[in-house]
Amino acid sequence: MNKCPNCGARVYSKDRYCQYCKTEVARPRPIEKDQSQITYRSYHYDSSKSEIQSINDTGSIIWGIIGFLFPIIGLLIYMIWHTSKPKNAQKAGLGALIGFIAQVVGLSILPVFSFFRIFRIFP
Numbered sequence: 001m002n003k004c005p006n007c008g009a010r011v012y013s014k015d016r017y018c019q020y021c022k023t024e025v026a027r028p029r030p031i032e033k034d035q036s037q038i039t040y041r042s043y044h045y046d047s048s049k050s051e052i053q054s055i056n057d058t059g060s061i062i063w064g065i066i067g068f069l070f071p072i073i074g075l076l077i078y079m080i081w082h083t084s085k086p087k088n089a090q091k092a093g094l095g096a097l098i099g100f101i102a103q104v105v106g107l108s109i110l111p112v113f114s115f116f117r118i119f120r121i122f123p
Helices: 063-067 073-080 088-119
Strands: 039-040 041-044 051-054
Touching: 063 073, 063 088, 073 088
Parallel strands: none
Antiparallel strands: 039 041, 041 051
16 A cells, blocks of 8 residues: 555555545556566477477487387377477377388298298298
8 A cells, every 4th residue: 555645545456546536646567578478387489489399399309219119108199299299209109100011021020020020932
């Protein structure tokens, strides 16, 4: 609560005028911040570009390797992060796709080599 500079009456901080003498009360002005860049948790909002980008979305090859070695985990990472961290999600999804194709090709070629090995076609 403030006091009126004219009559000395109590003035609430939200009031613009004194209730008794109707004198305009100087209110403290809010601090003006630069609204071009505001940081919230792990997201960076740049109003000049009007888009939200995650600070930790680097698109590291590590996510591709994890997706390749464990395609189901890579697919889950892609489905969870495809909106919040699109670069990481893309690497994990691509690694999962390549890993899945490699497993299918490997498992389809394995019986052929086993067949040749059993019948001693290849030494």
